[in-house]
Amino acid sequence: MKLQGTMKINDKGHLEIGGCDAVDLAKRFGTPLYVMDEQQFRQNCRNYYRAFTDKYDGTVIYAGKTLLTMAICHIIAEEGLSLDVVSGGELYTAWKARFPMERVFFHGNNKTRVELKMALDFKVGRIMADNLYELETLNHLAGEAGVKPRVLLRLTPGVEAHTHEYIKTGQVDSKFGMAIETGQAMEAVKIALGLENINLTGFHCHIGSQIFELESYAHAADVMMSFAREVKAETGWAPYEMNLGGGLGIYYALGDEPQSVEKYADTAVRAVQELAEKYHLPMPRVMVEPGRSISGPAGTTLYTVGAIKDIPGVRKYVAVDGGMGDNPRPAMYQSRYEAIIANRAAEPIEEKVSIAGKCCESGDMLIWDIELPALQPGDILAVSATGAYNYSMSMNYNRLPRPAMVLVREGEADVIVARETYDDLLRNDLVPDRLKKKGTVKLAEAGTA
Numbered sequence: 001m002k003l004q005g006t007m008k009i010n011d012k013g014h015l016e017i018g019g020c021d022a023v024d025l026a027k028r029f030g031t032p033l034y035v036m037d038e039q040q041f042r043q044n045c046r047n048y049y050r051a052f053t054d055k056y057d058g059t060v061i062y063a064g065k066t067l068l069t070m071a072i073c074h075i076i077a078e079e080g081l082s083l084d085v086v087s088g089g090e091l092y093t094a095w096k097a098r099f100p101m102e103r104v105f106f107h108g109n110n111k112t113r114v115e116l117k118m119a120l121d122f123k124v125g126r127i128m129a130d131n132l133y134e135l136e137t138l139n140h141l142a143g144e145a146g147v148k149p150r151v152l153l154r155l156t157p158g159v160e161a162h163t164h165e166y167i168k169t170g171q172v173d174s175k176f177g178m179a180i181e182t183g184q185a186m187e188a189v190k191i192a193l194g195l196e197n198i199n200l201t202g203f204h205c206h207i208g209s210q211i212f213e214l215e216s217y218a219h220a221a222d223v224m225m226s227f228a229r230e231v232k233a234e235t236g237w238a239p240y241e242m243n244l245g246g247g248l249g250i251y252y253a254l255g256d257e258p259q260s261v262e263k264y265a266d267t268a269v270r271a272v273q274e275l276a277e278k279y280h281l282p283m284p285r286v287m288v289e290p291g292r293s294i295s296g297p298a299g300t301t302l303y304t305v306g307a308i309k310d311i312p313g314v315r316k317y318v319a320v321d322g323g324m325g326d327n328p329r330p331a332m333y334q335s336r337y338e339a340i341i342a343n344r345a346a347e348p349i350e351e352k353v354s355i356a357g358k359c360c361e362s363g364d365m366l367i368w369d370i371e372l373p374a375l376q377p378g379d380i381l382a383v384s385a386t387g388a389y390n391y392s393m394s395m396n397y398n399r400l401p402r403p404a405m406v407l408v409r410e411g412e413a414d415v416i417v418a419r420e421t422y423d424d425l426l427r428n429d430l431v432p433d434r435l436k437k438k439g440t441v442k443l444a445e446a447g448t449a
């Protein structure tokens with residue numbers, strides 16, 4: 001496993017993250033456990049701030065869908081980044097954490113009226129209108145509230161990024177945004193410019209996620225700026241904000257070759273600069289919405305090894321105490337991960353095994369065919385690069401409680417998400433009185449069921 005951020009192997013041969021021994025963390029907080037490396041998370045934020053804001057006066061908007069908790073909101077706020085939220089729940093989290101609302105960007109392809117009202121009440125910085133229906137609804141709600149929100153139009157540039165089918169978003173055949181190619185984007189601009197309660201500031205596009213080819217961003221910039229030129233010619237108005245979305249890829253496993261944030265910034269911003277000059281447009285403020293490349297590499301999940309099933313000549317399954325409930329990505333996208341035995345991190349490789357989760361699904365596999373020292377029940381397995389789209393996509397399938405999350409830094413570990421209890425799972429369950437009167441419960445009460 002590639003050691004990321006502050007990870008190292010200590011004198012005991014244990015994995016250490018943020019100065020904390022992973023074996024101690026597992027003992028103290030239990031497993032499965034999400035471990036967030038605060039220093040690495042902050043460093044990733046700073047790399048973006050330096051590359052886009054310091055160098056080009058651009059705006060960096062952290063994509064909260066990758067990982068959003070109250071503590072994470074505090075860190076994002078401190079690091080000077082803005083925040084992309086995509087639901088009332090994410091918006092509420094930011095608000096409760098007292099995140100500066102003028103730095104919040106509200107996304108979503110089907111924001112409800114309640115969510116839009118909430119965004120207006122909280123005075124979020126920008127709303128990204130995804131479709132014409134939303135634009136009209138927002139205009140109406142803003143009129144009622146007597147406000148004029150700043151709005152970017154989410155457009156689909158028709159750029160296909162080389163990534164998994166389900167995480168592509170820039171192509172015309174997508175549920176997100178308004179297509180440039182079909183003329184709907186131009187129609188939306190004209191409508192937005194005519195709406196009394198909408199303050200149109202610019203355009204947004206997002207071509208996909210886990211992208212390694214920076215050329216895709218230059219291509220998207222080209223399509224968006226060419227569109228801006230057409231808009232200027234037809235309406236006389238030009239965008240002064242250009243949001244190119246997120247998507248920068250990270251290292252999960254051998255073969256992944258992430259690009260640096262500096263190169264990403266240089267490619268994207270210079271492309272916009274050159275095109276602005278070429279098309280005689282004012283230079284818009286460039287915005288980006290990175291998520292995975294900030295939170296992803298900073299997270300590690302610790303599991304305890306349990307049952308081991310060896311099928312001679314076929315495969316050895318090693319089961320851990322988590323799986324698709326805390327990390328649905330391998331089951332959903334065939335995502336690959338690397339792992340290390342945290343309590344025997346310096347030992348040589350001995351065998352090839354497959355790491356299984358504990359859900360009642362054959363597809364609940366975390367890693368196929370990984371080479372490790374011989375695993376034993378009780379070993380602590382650390383899976384790296386689980387900071388993005390793991391906790392945020394976790395679920396209670398099979399009524400498995402969600403793991404805790406600890407933030408580690410310089411030898412200190414603080415719980416930032418408490419482990420769910422069995423009672424938490426029952427929190428929203430209700431049993432109507434008419435069922436309570438029936439046999440099963442009576443039997444259970446009598447201790448015979």
Ligand SMILES: Cc1ncc(COP(=O)(O)O)c(C=O)c1O
Nearest residue numbers: 063206209246247289290291292
């Ligand atoms: C609109 C939008 N912005 C930002 C992101 C964040 O992308 P990533 O986590 O790949 O940087 C996504 C997710 O793909 C997205 O849909």
Ligand SMILES: N[C@@H](CCCC[NH3+])C(=O)O
Nearest residue numbers: 065167169209329388389
């Ligand atoms: N959830 C996806 C990425 C989706 C991107 C959201 N627009 C993943 O885990 O890779």
